[in-house]
Amino acid sequence: MDLHGTDTAQAARELGVPDERITTIAAQIDGITPANGANTPHSALEEIAGLVAAGRLRVPIAATFPVDQIHAAVGLRSGRHTQGKIVIDL
Incomplete structure (x- = not known):
């Protein structure tokens, strides 16, 4: 998991780590799954807002x-x- 920039993700690739075992929250890199909300369905924001409004998510x-x-x-x-x-x- 790369939390800042793309250096760690690129280093993992150079070491032979398969793309499906790499993720990043800092950037989008072709072939690597982002963990930054970029692939989140639009309905997720409505669900989160509903949980906040109901007092179930703080x-x-x-x-x-x-x-x-x-x-x-x-x-x-x-x-x-x-x-x-x-x-x-x-």
């Missing part, structure tokens, strides 16, 4: 920032220790 929010404090939001995210999503309020 998305944890670590912090909310107004757009003029985007630098602070990026700083918090760059620490990679947040527990939840960082929201930019437009």
Whole structure:
């Protein structure tokens, strides 16, 4: 699984790993299955929205920032220790 860029996926190919054993969330690479929502059916978004509306799915929010404090939001995210999503309020 390549989580950033395509280097790991390309290295796996060079080592002879079959494409069906490789996945990536960072990019789409011909022949490799993405795990980034690109192949998700359109009905999935409606299903997820329904679960959120019903209170059956909770998305944890670590912090909310107004757009003029985007630098602070990026700083918090760059620490990679947040527990939840960082929201930019437009």
